[in-house]
Amino acid sequence: MGLYEKVKELSRYGEVVSGDRKEKYLVKQIKAQFEPHFDEIKIYPTEVLSWSNKELEIECEGGKVPKSDIVTLPYSPSADLETENYKIISLNNLTELNVKYGLLGNEGKVLIFTLNDDTLRKVVLKNRILLQNSPQPPPYTPAFFVTQNTLKFLKGKCRFYTENIFKNSIGYSIEGISNRKNDEKIYVTAHHDHWFYGEHDDLVGVALLTELMNEKYDNEIHAISFTAEESGCYFESFSWACGSKTFVENNAKRLEGTKFVLSLDNITDSLYVYYTPILSIPLSNNITDVSYPSPYTDSYRFLSAGIPTISFHSINYKYYHSSHDILTVEEAKIIEENIIPLIINTLRNTRLTSLQVFMNYIKNQVIELPVEIKTLITNIEGKRFNYNTILPLYKSILYSNGKIMTTIFHTLKGIKESYFDIYIALEDFGEIEHKEGSSEVNYFTYLNRLYREETKKFYALLSDIF
Numbered sequence: 001m002g003l004y005e006k007v008k009e010l011s012r013y014g015e016v017v018s019g020d021r022k023e024k025y026l027v028k029q030i031k032a033q034f035e036p037h038f039d040e041i042k043i044y045p046t047e048v049l050s051w052s053n054k055e056l057e058i059e060c061e062g063g064k065v066p067k068s069d070i071v072t073l074p075y076s077p078s079a080d081l082e083t084e085n086y087k088i089i090s091l092n093n094l095t096e097l098n099v100k101y102g103l104l105g106n107e108g109k110v111l112i113f114t115l116n117d118d119t120l121r122k123v124v125l126k127n128r129i130l131l132q133n134s135p136q137p138p139p140y141t142p143a144f145f146v147t148q149n150t151l152k153f154l155k156g157k158c159r160f161y162t163e164n165i166f167k168n169s170i171g172y173s174i175e176g177i178s179n180r181k182n183d184e185k186i187y188v189t190a191h192h193d194h195w196f197y198g199e200h201d202d203l204v205g206v207a208l209l210t211e212l213m214n215e216k217y218d219n220e221i222h223a224i225s226f227t228a229e230e231s232g233c234y235f236e237s238f239s240w241a242c243g244s245k246t247f248v249e250n251n252a253k254r255l256e257g258t259k260f261v262l263s264l265d266n267i268t269d270s271l272y273v274y275y276t277p278i279l280s281i282p283l284s285n286n287i288t289d290v291s292y293p294s295p296y297t298d299s300y301r302f303l304s305a306g307i308p309t310i311s312f313h314s315i316n317y318k319y320y321h322s323s324h325d326i327l328t329v330e331e332a333k334i335i336e337e338n339i340i341p342l343i344i345n346t347l348r349n350t351r352l353t354s355l356q357v358f359m360n361y362i363k364n365q366v367i368e369l370p371v372e373i374k375t376l377i378t379n380i381e382g383k384r385f386n387y388n389t390i391l392p393l394y395k396s397i398l399y400s401n402g403k404i405m406t407t408i409f410h411t412l413k414g415i416k417e418s419y420f421d422i423y424i425a426l427e428d429f430g431e432i433e434h435k436e437g438s439s440e441v442n443y444f445t446y447l448n449r450l451y452r453e454e455t456k457k458f459y460a461l462l463s464d465i466f
Contacts, residue, residue: 003340004332006033006207011197017074018193018232018243019050019169026192027172030206030225037213038176038223046246048232050169051075053162058144061156069147072162073097074195074231075125075239079110079142082159086110088151094121094321095402098237101143102128103400103423110160111143114151119322121145122195124230126237130425131398133245136237171227173243178213178221186347187222187261188212189244189298191229199327200317202229204335205264208343211336215344219259226298229265238396238427244298248305260308260350263299264343268314269334273346276308276394277361278387282349284342287312291361293406295396295427300406306388310346312339358387365408368416370455373409376462389465395427411454415447 001009010029013022027043034041053072058065087108089100097113104111105127115121125139142160171193190205197203209223228243236242248255260279271287274294283289293300299309319325363377395410400423407413414424418432425431432450434443 002332003204003207003211003336004327004329006210007199007203007327007332009033010192010203010206011199015196015198016193017050017052018046018171018228018230019048019167020052023171023193023227027174027225030174030192033207033210034174034176034223037178037210039179040177042175042177044173044175044247046171046173046227046232046243048169048171048228048242049234050167050171051231052165054165055161055163057161058150058153058158060153060158062153065146065150065153069120069150071120071122071145072164073113073125073143073145074122075139075166075235076143076162076164077139077141078162078164080159080161081109081142082157083109084157086112086154086158086160088112088114088154091115093402094123095404097123097402098126098130099398099400099402099423099425101125101139101141102130105139105141109141110158111141112154113143113145114148116148118147118149119319119324120147120196121321121323123321124239126239127235128237129431130237131396131427132237133428135235138235171232171243173224173226173247176209176213176223178217178223180218180220182218182220183257184219185222185258186217186219187224187258187302188264188347189224189226189261190264191226191243191298193227193230193232193243195230195321195325196323197326200268200314200325201266201320202264204267204327208264208267208335208340211340212343212347217347219347221347229298240296241298241301244301248301252305255302255305255307258302258307259352260310261299261302262343262346263294263297263309263311263313265297265311266314266317266320267312267335267339268317269331269339270314270316271312271339271342272315274309274311274313276303276310276391278353278358278391279308279310280351280353280357281310282345284345286338286342293394295404295406303391303394306386306391308352308391310350312343355387358390362390362408369409369412370451372455372459373412373462376459376466395429397427398425400424409458412451412458415451415454418447419444
C-alpha cells in the first residue's frame, strides 16, 4: 500500500476531533498500519476537552444561508440570537483570525469571518489573554466562518442559531517503537485529529510514520501519532498541541537520551523546515529553512524538556485548515519521490553542533538586547554548561497581523517591538496593546519599565545557568 492509499484509508472517517467516538476507529486503523513496522506499540489515553456542533442555522433578511457555506468555529459558545449587531471580518490569512477575534469581540454580538473564497476553514476560538498555557475564560462571542457565496445573504437583521457541545473526554495517542542497539532515541511525530478531510494536515504525516520505516536507522525510532493537536485543551489560549504537551509532562524519564524530535505536520510538496540552531541538519534546495523552532507543531512541546527539534511544515499551503484539504495522486507521488528521501536523510545525518557554534548563535540573538545580558553572554566563553538548560527559554511571540515566531529572550524582544506594533502577545507572559487615544509618553514609559524588569529576570536566570 502506497502513501496515497494509506492516506485515503485514514481519511474515510471524515473530520476527527480529539475525544470523539470516531477517534477510536481511526487509532485502530493507525495501529493496523503500525503493526508490520514496529517492535512495540503503545497507546496513551489523554484527557481532552471535546467539542462538537449539533445544530447550525443563519437566516437573514437577505435570505437563508445554505448550510454548505457556513461552519461554527470550534469552541464557539451556543447562541440563539436575532440581531443586526454582527460584524463581518475579511481575513488576509487564517492566522489573523484569533487576534482579530480578541480585539473585536466586544464590537458585536456575533462575529463572522471569511477569506472571500469558496473555502470553509476551522481554527479553535480562544479568549484573551493569547498564548497562555493555562486555562483562560471560555470564548463568549459566537463566531462563524463563511464562504464568499454567503455574503450576499448577510443583510439586515439575522437569526444566528448554533448549538454546541463541550464535554470531558479521552483522546488517544499511539506510539510505535523500532528498537536498535544504539539506545539514543529519535522521536518522529504527527497528529491524527483533523478538521474536514485533513489529508495534508495531518494524515499525510501519519502515513509517513510507517513509510519512513521502510529504511533502517542507527538510532532507536519512536513514531508517535498524537491526539489533541488541533483542539482538546481546556480553554488555554495556546490551544494547540496539548496532546504532545501532556505526553512530555508525563514521560520525562522516558525522554532521557533523546537526540532530537522531528515533527511532520501539514505536509505538501512545498516545505519549510524549522529547527533548533543547536542542530546541524542536511539542507536541501527543495525546502525553505528557518533557524528557529516552529510553535505550530507537536515538536515545540519537547523544547520544555530541553530536547532539540525539527519541524517539516507547509505553513503557506493555500488550503490550510480548509474544506479543500485533499491529497491528489500527483502530490502523493511527488512526496514519495522528493520529500520522503529528504526526511530520511534528515533522520540519518542530523548532528549536534558544538556548544561554541550554539553560543555564537545566542550572541547574535542579543545584539539589540540590554548591555548587562550581552556582557554576561560574552563572558561565558569557554565555560561548561548543558545546552538543554537553554532550550526551554524558547517561547513564542504573536503579532497583530497573526504572524508567530519563537525566540530566546522573547519578552525582551517583544517589548522592544511593541514600540512599533499596536498589539503583541507573549507566551506565558501577557499582552501588550497600544490602544487608540492613549498617551504615547505614558505608553513608552510603561514599556521602558517593563523592559527593565524583564532584564533583571533574565540576568538572574542566566547567572544561575552559567
